[in-house]
Amino acid sequence: MRNFKKKIVTDEAMRPVAVLIDYQDWQEIEKLLTAFQSSEVKENVDLSKYAGIMKLSIDPLEYQRQIRDEWQ
Numbered sequence: 001m002r003n004f005k006k007k008i009v010t011d012e013a014m015r016p017v018a019v020l021i022d023y024q025d026w027q028e029i030e031k032l033l034t035a036f037q038s039s040e041v042k043e044n045v046d047l048s049k050y051a052g053i054m055k056l057s058i059d060p061l062e063y064q065r066q067i068r069d070e071w072q
Contacts, residue, residue, distance in 0.1 A: 002028070 009018040
């Protein structure tokens with residue numbers, strides 16, 4: 001993680017209420033957020049193309065019940 005210079009603004013009770021950062025740091029943060037959001041969109045995969053590909057020998061709910069019964 002990058003170190004950004006920041007100043008924490010507090011109220012009369014010394015509770016943090018805001019953060020001041022340099023404008024250049026803010027631009028860098030916006031660039032990082034944009035890159036993260038665009039990579040997040042690419043990770044969404046359409047799984048419908050895999051529907052029906054697996055041939056199951058047992059009903060999935062029955063399999064789940066069997067596995068959970070093993071825990072007890």
